[in-house]
Amino acid sequence: MTLRRHFSAIVAVLIAPAFASAASYDTANFTTEAPTAKLAQEFGEMAEFYRKEKALEWTGREMPQWPRRCPLQVQITQGSAGGATTFTFGQEGGKPVVTSLRMEIRGDAKQLLHSVLPHEVTHTVFAHYFGRPVPRWADEGGSVLSENEDECFSHDVRCRELLNAGRGIRLRVLFRMTEYPRDMLVLYAQGYSVSHYLVRKGGDGREGRGKLLQFLGLGMQGNSAESWNAAASKVYGFDTIDALEESWLTALKNPPARVVARGTNPAGGLASSGGAPRTELRTSAAPTMPLLDPPVRAVRGTAPDREPTRPTHLPPADPTTFGSSPVVRPAAPELPPPALLLPPELPRPVNR
Structure with missing residues (x-):
């Protein structure tokens, strides 16, 4: 394959x-x-x-x-x-x-x-x-963890925007997906957010990543509701995937501050003030609706088990067709919008 x-x-x-x-x-x-x-x-x-x-x-x-x-x-x-x-x-x-x-x-x-x-x-x-x-959400989400801080931060913001817009996918559906969802942006952003949460839940670092691998191995055995529920219980102590989902959403309501070194900007360059402390803003304003066109700068994804003759699943191309034959996929149950999720706090300078 x-x-x-x-x-x-x-x-x-x-x-x-x-x-x-x-x-x-x-x-x-x-x-x-x-x-x-x-x-x-x-x-x-x-x-x-x-x-x-x-x-x-x-x-x-x-x-x-x-x-x-x-x-x-x-x-x-x-x-x-x-x-x-x-x-x-x-x-x-x-x-x-x-x-x-x-x-x-x-x-x-x-x-x-x-x-x-x-x-x-x-x-x-x-x-x-x-x-x-590997399940598509974890393959992409786990790989985004390897990207630089700015890319991870943008995925975090994007996930909150998509969830606030009611475009999230229930985890009991996302975990079992073997085909691509119609909304590819959700796969990337939500996959990263869930992967990041599970690594933190598992102890962060090497320990957290190891538990995520264990969770995937157990859930992939049969790829059924029962196998994923059992994996959530054994590895993370949740009775069901729905309970895991609730905990993940709750964690998103309390975003961590993003911290950068004094004298640098979020992109990693030197501050224009010659190294003096920057004045940073912290906002509690609701995130605006995301501007999703043109596509985000770096979009990467896994492909179906059967590779089509040309790309069929990436925005802005129509993900429901390739060649001349339509591909009919059932719509994934959407995740109802949670209470409004605030964006992660803006960077604040710290002394080194």
Whole structure:
């Protein structure tokens, strides 16, 4: 079975032509192609760094060396950034395993190095840990945890906006999804929010990530309401997924402050005041309705079990059709709007 992650709709159309690469660089697990030899070496070495780091963060041990190098194609462009990773799953010695993989990323070099590449590498950690596709909400949500602070913060804000607009998906439905929902933005934002909550609930850090992996492994056994309820009870102490959902929503009503170092702005640059404390605002105003067009800067997702002949699921393209044949999917039960969720607090400077 092949699993494919696609770029945003615009990038997915542009990716059809082959990547124009001028240099190649081999490491133990990657063959990296990029426009220059320097970039090929930098991205290849960073891919190896993230491969080790993310495996240790999630599983406590490094992945063994892959039997074949993963082709990693890097294209530097302006505008949207995104990645696509293709996995082939099979059996070895009666165990499910990844038999091949291929990775492609494109966008601004800084965004690729610090968000897109670690995101895509995290997908490989999940795939090799389970040897099979991971539930879509967790695969994306867990991988977003590897992105930089600004990306995670924007996903947090977006999730609250979508929930306030009544566009959330009940967790008892989200956890069991094997096809994409009509509202793809919800999958990304809500998947991140729930993954982040469960990691924190499990103790944060390596312990929290390990419990999330345990939760996924138990829930995936049968992928039924009973298996997910049992997983919620065993790992997190909730009687049902509905109880877990209520706790997650309650936690969202009390957003944490986002803290940045004195003398820096939220994007990580130096403050314009030459290092003097910035005056930051904290707001309790209700979030406005989200402006969702054009698509967010970096949108990445897993694909259906059967890979279509062209991207079918990413906004703003119509996710209900591909080719000339309509694909009819039942609408996922929506999550009723909770009491108004405030956005996370704006950054406040702290001394180091």
